[in-house]
Amino acid sequence: MKGLITDESLTELKAYFKDIQISEEDQHHPFGNSGRVTIFPKTEQEISTVLAYANTNGHSVFIMGGGTKRGFGGMLEKADILLSLAQYTGIVEHNPGDMTITVKAGTSFQEIQTYLARYKQKIPLDPYNPKHATIGGIVSANDSGPKRLGYGSARDNVIGLRMVYPDGTLIRSGGKVVKNVAGYDMNKLFIGAMGTLGVVSQVTVKLRPIAKYESILFVSFPERNVEEIRAFAAKVLDSMIEPISLEILNPSLAGKLTNINQYTLLISFEDVKSSVHYQEDFIKKIIPDKTTLRSLSQNAAKSFWDHFYHQQPNGLINVTTTEAVLKIGVVNLDAIKILQEAELIADACHVSIEAHGGLGTGICYLTIQGATEDILSAIQHLRKSAVKHGGYAVVKHLPFSLRKEINVWGEKTAAHFLFEGIKQKIDTNIILNKNRYVGGI
Structure with missing residues (x-):
């Protein structure tokens, strides 16, 4: 049984994974990144088994945590299998004295922070939509907000990962202590890779005290x-x-x-x-x-x-108006220029733009509302503005129908062949989150 999941192969799939919940719903989500079937593993071993099965049988796999980033990247509407980590949640290990915590990837950020609050500790990250965003999704997208200036990003705070490779192999990078300097920092390879290199299983992150x-x-x-x-x-x-x-x-x-x-x-x-x-x-x-x-x-x-943190559009919210979220990175103080030029572009393209930018980080987020063609035009103009200032522009949220009409990641860089080589080496059969990352990786 190779390739697309048919009725016959679905019967076989359910028999093979008889202890794992399988759903056939939600194939045509407006933000895409869906699956012909959705599988809900509860353990790391079940994640491994599903991926090994998919890899052997040539089934494509998309990954989803809380679903808030469903409109972020992805040029395919659906894969054969949508691997949902909604039931793979919980605290694995917490060392209050060492100020580290290890959690399962499907655990929501708010759940972790609520647990840590009793110890007067917190994870020093500030993702959008924390009630629904999962720690695995935050790490995979390297998500951050205005407090990145003081907190840093996931790349600064994650000290260890457990990953499941596309063939089902379990690997570990980093460790469970802050002072871990042996070998290459493999964590940074997976953080921000949009799930194209493996499924984040467990995350170990350093903590900080809750401010008085x-x-x-x-x-x-x-x-x-x-x-x-x-x-x-x-x-x-x-x-x-x-x-x-x-x-x-x-x-x-x-x-x-x-x-x-x-x-x-x-x-x-x-x-x-x-x-x-x-x-x-x-x-x-x-x-x-x-x-x-x-x-x-x-x-x-x-x-x-x-x-x-809850005012930015995300993949869980379906609204009647078309919305886009653009992430722009420039030299820190040039964020002012980006916001100023965004006002002019909003008027010229007949859209509304709500924007903020970090004057210590140079990272800007712009929420665009308006008619479809006007939004696409505004994105093109904003990208030109970012490139003019030596930066980049990534479309962080957009309906699937519009993602097909625009390059959400921007032009490929000279180093793109390195990304392609890493993807080919790790995911030989190209089954995992295909076309979700830069340049269609």
């Missing part, structure tokens, strides 16, 4: 003087203070989140109370004239972040 106090300062600039914003941000970055985030919101997003439609800097702090207040006082002393300063602290700040 946190606050957010909002500095709004009424005159849209981007050079003034740039100079102020540079002064903050050159100082001795250590903000967790230094994010600029464009007027559309600022109006939605703060009710003030002006370019607004979001500066957040996490530390002991005296340290946070010291840093707040520093900001108050250097803010430019004519700006407006507001602040949130503790529960109010937590509520703001909860709203912030």
Whole structure:
């Protein structure tokens, strides 16, 4: 039995995996990345068995955790098998003294943070849609938000992985202790690979204490003087203070989140109370004239972040209007230019754009709404803007029908042959998350 799953092979599949739940639903999801059948393994060995079976029989496999990234990459509507990790969840090992935790890949980020809260610890990552995003999906997409400035990314915080290769082989990279320097750092090969090299089974990540106090300062600039914003941000970055985030919101997003439609800097702090207040006082002393300063602290700040991380479209939400999310990376302070040019592009393409960018990281996220052709046009113009500034633009969320009409990853780089070589070496039969990554890998 080779290739596509037929009624006959489906019967054989159910008999072969009699102890594993198999579903035949949801083949035509608007964001694609579906399967003719969905298999729900509960153990690592079951994941291995499914992949080995698929590899032997020539069945293509897509991987899904919580489903929030279903609109991210992927040029095929469905594979033979959708491997869902929804039932593969839980804490494997937690060492509070060493400040590390090992979890199964299908565990939601919020579930892990809730568990760690009783130990006054947390994973220092800030993904979007944390209630549904799984740790495996976060690692596979290298997802991060505004707090990446202070937290780092998954590549900075993951210290060990257990992976299942496409042929079912189990491998381990890294370790379970922070000071692990032996050999190559293989973790970084799999983090951000969009599941094209293997299925993340377990993740070991280093932790940090929950801050005793946190606050957010909002500095709004009424005159849209981007050079003034740039100079102020540079002064903050050159100082001795250590903000967790230094994010600029464009007027559309600022109006939605703060009710003030002006370019607004979001500066957040996490530390002991005296340290946070010291840093707040520093900001108050250097803010430019004519700006407006507001602040949130503790529960109010937590509520703001909860709203912030759930306002970006994702693969679980089907809406009547077409939405896209674009991720742009440029030199850090050029994020201001990207947001400024996005306003002009929004007007020219007749779309709305809610955008924010990290002035310490250069990573920008833009949510675009409008008519289909207008959104595609806006994406093309925004990509040209990113490339002009020496950066890149990746379409992070888009319906499947539109992903077929645009290159979601952008042009191939000179090093693309290396990616292709690694994929061919690890996934010889090209069964796993085919066409999900850069250049159709």
